[in-house]
Amino acid sequence: MKNFTLLSLVAVSMLLTACGEKTEKAVEESSAVVKEAVKEDTLSALDEAKKALSEAAEATKVLAAEVVEDAKIEAAKMAVVAEEKTAELKASAQESITEAGEALKEQAETVTAAASEAIASISAPAAYEKCKGCHGADGKTVALGKSAVIAGQDKAALITSLHEYREGMKNVAGMGGLMKAQVVSMSDEDFESIAEYLSAIK
Numbered sequence: 001m002k003n004f005t006l007l008s009l010v011a012v013s014m015l016l017t018a019c020g021e022k023t024e025k026a027v028e029e030s031s032a033v034v035k036e037a038v039k040e041d042t043l044s045a046l047d048e049a050k051k052a053l054s055e056a057a058e059a060t061k062v063l064a065a066e067v068v069e070d071a072k073i074e075a076a077k078m079a080v081v082a083e084e085k086t087a088e089l090k091a092s093a094q095e096s097i098t099e100a101g102e103a104l105k106e107q108a109e110t111v112t113a114a115a116s117e118a119i120a121s122i123s124a125p126a127a128y129e130k131c132k133g134c135h136g137a138d139g140k141t142v143a144l145g146k147s148a149v150i151a152g153q154d155k156a157a158l159i160t161s162l163h164e165y166r167e168g169m170k171n172v173a174g175m176g177g178l179m180k181a182q183v184v185s186m187s188d189e190d191f192e193s194i195a196e197y198l199s200a201i202k
């Protein structure tokens with residue numbers, strides 16, 4: 001539209017020129033109009049460019065703010081993940097330590113049991129030898145799943161029990177006959193040494 005206006009003005013001015021000297025003033029006027037129009041065009045183009053630039057600057061600002069915000073969110077997420085990983089590692093480390101401790105404890109218990117058994121068999125009197133199969137080297141086994149534990153019992157009570165079995169007077173779990181067979185050929189001295197040994201076991 002503006003181009004068209006400019007062209008028309010130029011055409012008019014050319015026409016006027018063609019009309020000779022008289023038209024000189026008219027030419028001057030029209031060229032002034034053309035100049036003004038060009039100036040206005042340039043100014044408005046400048047305005048547009050300025051506006052576009054400031055819009056672009058604004059958009060860039062908004063974009064930059066968004067990027068910063070996104071980065072913040074990502075950083076926060078990563079911090080959470082790192083924290084979780086740390087907690088997991090801590091938990092699994094604790095678990096390993098607990099497991100190792102548990103294993104050590106078990107080993108210590110096995111060693112202790114083996115040691116007490118070894119000590120028991122060293123100090124056991126010869127008469128106790130045939131009792132081990134059922135009552136255990138340390139007297140802590142429930143014989144045939146029936147008897148009371150004989151280790152750590154009162155010495156006098158043990159001697160009484162053995163006397164009663166020898167005389168066929170004791171039968172707690174229906175196996176008094178079996179026990180009689182074990183002790184029938186034993187002497188009071190054998191009972192004494194066995195009872196001494198068993199009562200001393202903790």
Ligand code: HEC
Pocket residue numbers: 127128130131132133134135143144146147148149150158161162170171172173174175176178179182183194
């Ligand atoms: C074949 C397995 C066996 C053997 C070997 C054996 N016992 Fe027993 N003993 C038993 C059983 C079973 C009983 C439970 C008897 C009953 O029913 O009263 C028992 C009970 C006892 C009791 C009584 C426990 C209580 O407080 O009621 C004593 C003490 C005892 N035995 C000592 C011995 C001695 C000492 C020997 C070795 C000379 C011996 N036993 C050998 C199986 C055995």
